[in-house]
Amino acid sequence: MKNSKKIKNQNVQTYPSWFKGVKYKNGGIVTNPYSNEKCTLTEVELSIYELIKSSEFNQFILGYTDVKTSNNIIQGRQWFRENNIEVYWTLID
Numbered sequence: 001m002k003n004s005k006k007i008k009n010q011n012v013q014t015y016p017s018w019f020k021g022v023k024y025k026n027g028g029i030v031t032n033p034y035s036n037e038k039c040t041l042t043e044v045e046l047s048i049y050e051l052i053k054s055s056e057f058n059q060f061i062l063g064y065t066d067v068k069t070s071n072n073i074i075q076g077r078q079w080f081r082e083n084n085i086e087v088y089w090t091l092i093d
Contacts, residue, residue: 013042013044013045013083014044015044015047015048016048016075016079018071018075019047019048019051021047021048021050021051021054021072022047022050022051023043023047024043024046024047024050025043026043026046027040027041027042027043027045027046028040028041028046029041030046030049030091032090032091035090037090037091039086039087039090039091041087045080045083045084045087048076048079048080049076049080049087049091049092051072051076052072052073052076052077052092055069055070055072055073055076056073059073077092080092
């Protein structure tokens, strides 16, 4: 796809032990709604990205303030900082 950043990850990605979200079978292209930059994510990255975004929605829009929701956001962001910093800067930060 044109203008989509394909971020190569040399390591095989695995789900972190804290991850309890939906595990996608395939990756996909995600667009930053503010910059329109696109990234092609692996299935693990897409699963964690969706967990972060759904947790942010639950916390900031619906007002859920439970520890699990906050931890999903914090741990998910940290996972991207450690595993794919380019996607972190393009889509999450």
